[in-house]
Amino acid sequence: MTAWTQSPRKVAVIGTGVIGNGWIIRFLANGFDVVAYDPVEGAKTRTTQIINNAWDSVEQVGLHPEADQNRLTFVSSIKEAVKEADLIQENVPERIELKQQVLADIDQHAKQDAIIASSTSGLKPTILQEKMDNPEQLVVAHPFNPVYLLPLVEIVGGEATTQNTINKAYQIYELANMKPMIIEKEIEGFIADRLMEALWREALHLVNDGIATTEEVDKAITYGAGLRWAQMGPFMTFHLAGGEQGMRHMLEQFGPALKLPWTKLEAPELTDELKECVINGCESHAGERSVAELERKRNEFLVKLMDLVEDYWP
Structure with missing residues (x-):
């Protein structure tokens, strides 16, 4: 595996929505310098608030000795953000034309040996490379929310991506205390999202057919399959069965x-009636708890759960 000539510690984050801010927190917590760019008004203020809210959680997981919130800088252009970055993490909305345009812009100003990574949750890297002059530098690096806590990142190369780029991406995500997984063959949705999507489709059928409420579906996963999957995953769970x-x-x-026809592979039609049923079910289950409060509880739980997974499964 080709090594970096020096420890890569400079990251650019393009787009500071939920995923972009998650990346910022993870990189800061692991001792990186981060330069961020987002043209949306108030982006810097929102990012600062989100970092403050999440920092207790990453402290519990463990901070790099050089972790520092002050290592974040906001700039006013993509060019300024990426010019010295070892890794550029793109997080703009999931629209092909927009992503291609932004990635081509990044490509124009990035260093020759920089890794250009898209956080897309389903677009193939070969499609994303189409307008780049240096497509060999691009990988998909698909994380999971909250990025600052969940360690999995799926790395996928396109037809033009070199193995050297994939190897270097793997190394830098390891430096960010993640558990990278290289996907050798590009497919829509990659691995984890395809698995979750299959379960999501079946869950919508159960609600749509009046078999279970949203709360009952969540209960079935939380106190059944979910507890086992958190430790071993489906294959080892069935191995024990x-x-x-x-x-x-x-x-x-x-x-x-x-x-046997137990499951329905195709998603149900997302009618207004089904949407309202799902929305009302979730809001009823949440009760008086705000999304921010639920996020704090989720983070506390994930910190403890990750410790358990490390203790009981390699």
Whole structure:
């Protein structure tokens, strides 16, 4: 694996929405210098507030000795943001034309050896590379919200991406205390989102068909599958379900049931009625708790859960 000639510690974050701010916090917490650019009015103020709200959580996870909120700088152009960055993390909305335009602009001003990474949750990197002069520098680096706590990042190269770029991206995300995963073959939605999307589609069917409420679906995951998946994931969970013979017996015993029409693969039509049912169910379940309060509770939980996962599963 090709190594960096020096420790890469300069990052540019383009777009400071939920994901962009999550990246900023993660990089600051792990001792990076961060330069941010977002043309939206009030972006810097919102980012400062979000950092302040999340910093207690990242402190509990553990800060790099050089972690410092003051290592963040906001600038007024993409050119100024990316000119010295080792890694440029793009986080603009999921519109192909917009992303292609922004990535081409980044490409014009980035260093020759910089990694240009898109946080897209589903667009193929080969499509994103189309308007770049140096497409070999681009990878998809798809994180999970909240980025400053959840360590997984899916790294995907496009047709023009070099292996050297992928290797260097892997190294820099490891320096940010993440658990990078290289996806060898690009597909829409990558891995984790495709798995979550399948579950989401089935959940919508259960609500739409009047079989379960949104609260009951959440309860089924929270106190059933979710507890097991947090430790081992679906394959090892089913391996244990097979008893002493593990997955071999599990597939022999329960494999034929896969042909039964238990699930509906296509999503239900998202009618106004279904949307209102889902929205009302979520708002009722949340009760008087604001999104900010729920986020704080989620962060506290994730910090404790990640410690457990590290203790009980490599």
